[in-house]
Amino acid sequence: MLGIDDPQIWLAYLLSIGSALGCIIYGLVHWNYKDPLEEN
């Protein structure tokens, strides 16, 4: 995959991209999150 034969490497490559995208999605979803403890 992607010119890389070893699955241990392309998995790391894809996980790196995936986790960066995951951070974006998490940030957007929780953009207006209010912590109930802080609300108190």
Next chain:
Amino acid sequence: MASSMVLGIAVLIYLMITSYCGWLGYKHTKSTDDFMVGGRKVNPFILALSYGAAFISTSAIIGFGGYAGAFGMGILWLVFMNIFVGIFIAFVAFGSRTRRMGVNLKAVTFPELIGRRFQSRFIQGFSGLLIAIFMPIYTSGVLIGGARFMETALGIDYNTSVLIITIITAAYVIIGGLLAVMYTDAMQGALMFIGMAILMVLTYTKLGGVTEAHQALTNLAYLVPETMAQQGHTGWTSMPAFGSPIWWTLVSTIILGVGIGVLAQPQLAVRFMTVKDTTSLKRAVLSGGPFIFMMVGVAYVVGALSNVYFINTRGMLSIDVAGGNIDKIIPEYINSAMPEIFIVFFMLTLLAAAMSTLSSQFHNMGTAIGHDLYREFIMHGKIGHTISITKLGIALTIIISVILAYILPAGIIARATAIFFGLTAAAFLPMYTGAIFWKRMTKEGAIASLLVGTFSSLFWLTFVHEKEATALGISQAVFGQATLITGTWTLVDPILVATPLSVLVAIIVSLLTKPASKEHIEKCFGKTM
């Protein structure tokens, strides 16, 4: 070498913007809280960029990028760890609790947070001492990275480069405190992001596309030098042979040591206390993840791919082009493969990367000595000469870092970083995790964990882990042999031994000792936690 006039103008503009950000920080710094934790109202975007820029230094780009050039893409696991653990877990799980407890206990430094949670000035003082003694090793690694690039790209003498970088950074840290550090970090972070993005696009374009570039690198596996193959090197797009010396260094020292160690970095954890609410921390995840990806992901991929470029153009591997010094691989690649205008820009990127990390280290080492060690431990909370001692502390630790930058051996950047991250993981992580997640953890448990983590880690470095033990020579001098034991254990990083020991001790001693009063736990965690 980049045209000196263009570079001169670029550096001047960069320094003017840096000074402006430093001045902004100075202007907004009116109290101790401002100097220490940015007044606890820092914008989430500034937090994310500042955290990322302080986290990612020349050490990551030059040192670990060079490591990728020599040993291949296995280090991409560290990219994943840096994003998942270093950003996601750090901000979401550790960040909000750290911030809340910091406010509840009015703590302004990382050692103070832990010290107050466990009602122990010893913990605060000892942690401060540990930072003051060992952070200079990491700081010198960062300095070496910045100075090596100035040496290669600008032809400025290495020793002069070290001094230039140090003096500029020290000036705005001492004047403007953490706000100046964070504002300049954010500006430098933005610059780093653009620089690394361009580097990625240019590299893949030059090598014919993503898959094509990787394929070309895969095809070079037969060129692995015999000596490296014996150590476990199997090619640049495959993991080293399982259990080989290269595998152990990669997995235990680099991927786990740096990947997990980041959670207990005092200069990073203190940033969680700078924002006003958990919402800011959650928002910061959005920019933090992609930022780290663009920094380390690009550096490691480009580092590995530099082999394809050098084979195509000079018929040599990167490590040979760099004369055997892995710290020179990235500078050599940028200088040879990139257009001149980009060399100038990348020079600024690296200067920014070095300065943003150095500034947070200087600030942290100074407060560790002035606030944690002097004011809280020695003076028992009395202010005394805290401000002068902090500034003196900054100056002293800077001098030590500079001296280390002169005397440490070549190719040390990645290792110096890993040593510090490993030590902090063993000494601080179990205690810090227990402090914010486990109400039953006691002062005695924390102290035992801190001491066992610190000394077992140092013992392993000095007497067992071959790379450091041999270089230090203490084991040889005392026992007449390079390491106390032989075989695979000498390849296992201290973090894998010292951190579990430290966790175990924390749990056992805590369960055997009297818990803190209910009132104190409520004060730390808040009533509803």
